[in-house]
Amino acid sequence: MDKTYHPKAGEITQEWFIVDANGQTLGRLASQIAHTLLGKDKPNYTPGVDMGNFVVVVNCERITVTGNKLEDKKYYRHSGYPGGIKEVSLGHQLKKNPDRVITAAVKGMLPKNTHGRNLLKKLKVYSGPEHPHQAQNPKPLA
Numbered sequence: 390m391d392k393t394y395h396p397k398a399g400e401i402t403q404e405w406f407i408v409d410a411n412g413q414t415l416g417r418l419a420s421q422i423a424h425t426l427l428g429k430d431k432p433n434y435t436p437g438v439d440m441g442n443f444v445v446v447v448n449c450e451r452i453t454v455t456g457n458k459l460e461d462k463k464y465y466r467h468s469g470y471p472g473g474i475k476e477v478s479l480g481h482q483l484k485k486n487p488d489r490v491i492t493a494a495v496k497g498m499l500p501k502n503t504h505g506r507n508l509l510k511k512l513k514v515y516s517g518p519e520h521p522h523q524a525q526n527p528k529p530l531a
Contacts, residue, residue: 396433396440401438405522405525408444408446408530409518411448415454415490419495422495439504443527445514446513447518449490452490459479487516488516
């Protein structure tokens with residue numbers, strides 16, 4: 390009987406990838422990033438094990454969306470007080486905090502547990518073309 394393969398800590402290699410979000414669709418980009426963060430592109434992928442790579446996203450303010458999502462899609466947050474719910478449209482969020490748009494989209498595609506929260510820490514999102522991760526030599530994500 391064959392035993393199930395479980396990768397050891399020394400067998401896991403984590404790489405850095407860079408994604409230019411200029412002109413890309415939000416949902417398609419987020420699913421590609423989540424797929425890479427989870428490590429599903431690796432042949433030795435194991436669920437529940439941190440096999441994923443680091444992803445750096447630049448130019449996140451230049452993403453595109455289809456339809457009327459700039460006005461219709463809403464982001465909600467609550468202060469914890471009665472009547473403390475705040476509502477922001479996607480268009481306003483892209484102008485004010487464009488990094489939160491991609492982070493929220495990717496977060497929704499990751500597991501809702503400790504593993505997913507740890508994977509989200511490997512996502513680095515920047516609104517402009519500059520990023521401080523040149524020393525890691527990120528490769529373009531295909």
